Amino acid sequence: MTQTIWIARHANRLDFVHPEWFLTAKRRYDPPLSDDGMVQAQQLAERLQSETIDHIFASPFLRTVQTANAIAEKLDLPIKLETGLSEWLNPAWMTEEPERLSTPALAEMFPRIDTSYTSHITATYPETLAQSRQRSGETSRSLATEYCPQNILLIAHGASVKGAAMGLVGDIADNGEKVRLCSLFKVVRQNPGWLLEIRGDTSHLTHVEEIVRFN
Secondary structure (H helix, E strand, O other): OOEEEEEOEEEEEEHOOOOHHHHHHHOOOOOOOOOHHHHHHHHHHHHHOOOOOEEEEOOOOOOHHHHHHEEEHHHHEEEEEHHOOOOOOOOEEEEEEEEOOOOHHHHOOOOEOOOOOOOOOOOOOOOOOHHHHHHHHHHHHHHHHHOOOEEEEEOHHHHHHHHHHHHHHHHOOHHHHHHHOOOOEEEEOOOEEEEEEEEEEEOOOOOOOOOOOOO
Protein backbone atom coordinates (compact mmCIF):
# COMPACT_ATOMS: atom_id res chain seq x y z
CA MET A 1 0.00 0.00 0.00
CA THR A 2 1.32 3.43 -0.96
CA GLN A 3 0.47 6.23 1.45
CA THR A 4 2.07 9.62 2.03
CA ILE A 5 1.70 11.78 5.12
CA TRP A 6 2.68 15.43 4.71
CA ILE A 7 3.18 17.45 7.91
CA ALA A 8 3.70 21.23 7.88
CA ARG A 9 4.11 24.00 10.39
CA HIS A 10 1.97 27.13 10.09
CA ALA A 11 3.28 30.33 8.50
CA ASN A 12 4.55 33.43 10.29
CA ARG A 13 2.30 34.80 13.04
CA LEU A 14 1.41 38.40 13.79
CA ASP A 15 2.95 38.52 17.26
CA PHE A 16 6.31 37.40 15.83
CA VAL A 17 6.32 40.55 13.70
CA HIS A 18 4.52 42.89 16.14
CA PRO A 19 5.08 41.62 19.70
CA GLU A 20 2.99 44.49 21.08
CA TRP A 21 -0.11 42.85 19.58
CA PHE A 22 -0.07 40.42 22.50
CA LEU A 23 -0.62 43.21 25.06
CA THR A 24 -4.12 44.14 23.87
CA ALA A 25 -5.34 41.06 22.01
CA LYS A 26 -8.63 39.49 23.06
CA ARG A 27 -7.29 35.99 22.36
CA ARG A 28 -3.62 36.64 23.00
CA TYR A 29 -2.54 33.02 22.60
CA ASP A 30 -4.30 32.63 19.27
CA PRO A 31 -2.68 35.14 16.91
CA PRO A 32 -3.47 35.33 13.19
CA LEU A 33 -0.88 35.17 10.45
CA SER A 34 1.19 38.23 9.68
CA ASP A 35 1.14 39.77 6.21
CA ASP A 36 4.32 37.93 5.23
CA GLY A 37 2.83 34.81 6.82
CA MET A 38 -0.04 34.98 4.35
CA VAL A 39 2.54 35.07 1.54
CA GLN A 40 4.35 32.08 3.05
CA ALA A 41 1.08 30.13 3.28
CA GLN A 42 0.49 30.77 -0.43
CA GLN A 43 4.02 29.59 -1.23
CA LEU A 44 3.41 26.41 0.76
CA ALA A 45 0.16 25.90 -1.14
CA GLU A 46 1.98 26.26 -4.45
CA ARG A 47 4.59 23.74 -3.30
CA LEU A 48 1.88 21.19 -2.53
CA GLN A 49 -0.33 21.90 -5.54
CA SER A 50 1.17 19.11 -7.64
CA GLU A 51 1.10 16.52 -4.83
CA THR A 52 -1.69 13.97 -4.41
CA ILE A 53 -3.41 14.87 -1.13
CA ASP A 54 -6.81 13.48 -0.23
CA HIS A 55 -7.52 15.11 3.13
CA ILE A 56 -6.32 18.13 5.13
CA PHE A 57 -6.30 18.13 8.93
CA ALA A 58 -5.39 21.26 10.88
CA SER A 59 -4.92 22.37 14.45
CA PRO A 60 -7.89 24.61 15.41
CA PHE A 61 -5.71 27.63 16.21
CA LEU A 62 -6.28 30.57 13.87
CA ARG A 63 -2.79 30.62 12.36
CA THR A 64 -2.94 26.93 11.43
CA VAL A 65 -6.44 27.28 9.99
CA GLN A 66 -5.35 30.24 7.87
CA THR A 67 -2.36 28.27 6.60
CA ALA A 68 -4.53 25.23 5.88
CA ASN A 69 -7.12 27.37 4.11
CA ALA A 70 -4.56 28.68 1.62
CA ILE A 71 -3.70 25.10 0.73
CA ALA A 72 -7.31 23.92 0.72
CA GLU A 73 -8.21 26.65 -1.75
CA LYS A 74 -5.39 25.59 -4.05
CA LEU A 75 -6.23 21.86 -3.81
CA ASP A 76 -10.02 22.31 -3.62
CA LEU A 77 -10.33 20.28 -0.43
CA PRO A 78 -12.19 20.68 2.88
CA ILE A 79 -10.41 21.24 6.20
CA LYS A 80 -10.91 18.99 9.21
CA LEU A 81 -10.07 20.58 12.57
CA GLU A 82 -8.16 18.20 14.83
CA THR A 83 -7.34 19.29 18.39
CA GLY A 84 -4.71 16.54 18.64
CA LEU A 85 -2.52 18.73 16.39
CA SER A 86 -2.81 21.74 18.71
CA GLU A 87 -0.06 23.96 19.99
CA TRP A 88 2.07 22.67 22.88
CA LEU A 89 0.00 23.95 25.83
CA ASN A 90 3.07 24.99 27.77
CA PRO A 91 2.32 26.86 31.03
CA ALA A 92 5.67 28.63 30.72
CA TRP A 93 4.32 30.34 27.59
CA MET A 94 0.66 30.54 28.53
CA THR A 95 -0.53 31.66 31.95
CA GLU A 96 -3.95 30.19 31.24
CA GLU A 97 -5.64 27.80 28.85
CA PRO A 98 -5.59 29.53 25.45
CA GLU A 99 -8.91 30.90 24.24
CA ARG A 100 -9.69 30.06 20.61
CA LEU A 101 -12.47 30.79 18.18
CA SER A 102 -15.21 28.17 18.15
CA THR A 103 -15.57 25.82 15.20
CA PRO A 104 -18.80 27.55 14.04
CA ALA A 105 -17.05 30.92 14.19
CA LEU A 106 -14.08 29.58 12.23
CA ALA A 107 -16.42 27.96 9.69
CA GLU A 108 -18.07 31.32 9.07
CA MET A 109 -14.66 32.75 8.26
CA PHE A 110 -13.44 29.68 6.35
CA PRO A 111 -16.33 27.84 4.65
CA ARG A 112 -14.03 24.96 3.67
CA ILE A 113 -14.05 23.74 7.28
CA ASP A 114 -15.88 20.43 7.59
CA THR A 115 -18.12 20.98 10.62
CA SER A 116 -19.23 17.33 10.60
CA TYR A 117 -15.73 16.15 11.59
CA THR A 118 -15.06 15.32 15.25
CA SER A 119 -11.52 15.43 16.64
CA HIS A 120 -9.98 12.11 17.57
CA ILE A 121 -7.53 13.33 20.22
CA THR A 122 -7.86 16.06 22.86
CA ALA A 123 -5.22 18.50 24.07
CA THR A 124 -5.28 19.29 27.79
CA TYR A 125 -3.77 22.37 29.44
CA PRO A 126 -1.19 22.34 30.95
CA GLU A 127 1.09 19.76 29.39
CA THR A 128 4.77 18.93 29.23
CA LEU A 129 6.72 18.70 25.97
CA ALA A 130 6.68 14.91 26.29
CA GLN A 131 2.89 14.93 26.71
CA SER A 132 2.52 17.27 23.72
CA ARG A 133 4.61 15.00 21.52
CA GLN A 134 2.79 11.92 22.74
CA ARG A 135 -0.68 13.24 21.85
CA SER A 136 0.42 14.66 18.47
CA GLY A 137 2.13 11.35 17.69
CA GLU A 138 -0.99 9.48 18.70
CA THR A 139 -2.96 11.79 16.42
CA SER A 140 -0.83 11.16 13.35
CA ARG A 141 -0.91 7.40 13.90
CA SER A 142 -4.66 7.38 14.41
CA LEU A 143 -5.40 9.49 11.34
CA ALA A 144 -2.94 7.64 9.09
CA THR A 145 -3.72 4.08 10.07
CA GLU A 146 -7.28 4.01 11.40
CA TYR A 147 -9.44 6.94 10.35
CA CYS A 148 -8.00 7.92 7.01
CA PRO A 149 -5.49 5.51 5.41
CA GLN A 150 -4.98 7.81 2.40
CA ASN A 151 -2.59 10.62 1.48
CA ILE A 152 -3.10 13.31 4.11
CA LEU A 153 -1.72 16.70 5.11
CA LEU A 154 -1.40 17.75 8.74
CA ILE A 155 -1.01 21.45 9.57
CA ALA A 156 0.30 21.98 13.07
CA HIS A 157 2.82 23.85 15.25
CA GLY A 158 6.52 23.45 15.94
CA ALA A 159 6.19 20.91 18.74
CA SER A 160 3.20 19.07 17.28
CA VAL A 161 4.75 18.86 13.81
CA LYS A 162 7.77 17.12 15.26
CA GLY A 163 5.59 15.00 17.55
CA ALA A 164 3.38 13.93 14.65
CA ALA A 165 6.41 12.89 12.61
CA MET A 166 7.96 11.08 15.57
CA GLY A 167 4.69 9.25 16.10
CA LEU A 168 5.21 7.59 12.73
CA VAL A 169 8.99 7.20 12.32
CA GLY A 170 10.33 7.59 15.86
CA ASP A 171 13.27 9.65 17.09
CA ILE A 172 14.80 9.92 13.61
CA ALA A 173 12.37 12.80 13.00
CA ASP A 174 14.04 14.81 15.76
CA ASN A 175 17.38 16.22 14.66
CA GLY A 176 17.54 18.55 17.66
CA GLU A 177 16.72 21.63 15.59
CA LYS A 178 13.68 23.88 15.80
CA VAL A 179 10.94 23.29 13.22
CA ARG A 180 10.91 26.30 10.90
CA LEU A 181 7.85 28.19 9.75
CA CYS A 182 6.01 26.52 6.85
CA SER A 183 8.55 23.72 6.82
CA LEU A 184 7.52 20.37 5.36
CA PHE A 185 7.97 16.81 6.54
CA LYS A 186 7.12 13.88 4.26
CA VAL A 187 6.57 10.38 5.62
CA VAL A 188 5.84 7.43 3.30
CA ARG A 189 4.42 4.07 4.29
CA GLN A 190 6.82 1.19 3.74
CA ASN A 191 5.24 -1.96 5.09
CA PRO A 192 5.49 -2.77 7.86
CA GLY A 193 6.65 0.74 8.87
CA TRP A 194 7.23 4.30 7.71
CA LEU A 195 10.07 6.11 5.94
CA LEU A 196 10.96 9.78 6.56
CA GLU A 197 11.70 11.17 3.08
CA ILE A 198 11.74 14.91 3.84
CA ARG A 199 12.50 16.60 7.15
CA GLY A 200 11.92 20.32 7.63
CA ASP A 201 12.16 21.49 4.01
CA THR A 202 11.71 25.26 3.51
CA SER A 203 13.09 25.55 -0.03
CA HIS A 204 9.67 26.69 -1.28
CA LEU A 205 9.85 29.86 0.83
CA THR A 206 11.40 33.13 -0.29
CA HIS A 207 11.22 34.71 3.18
CA VAL A 208 11.29 33.18 6.64
CA GLU A 209 11.30 35.32 9.78
CA GLU A 210 10.62 34.01 13.24
CA ILE A 211 11.36 34.37 16.93
CA VAL A 212 12.67 31.26 18.66
CA ARG A 213 10.66 31.19 21.90
CA PHE A 214 7.24 30.51 20.39
CA ASN A 215 5.74 27.61 18.45
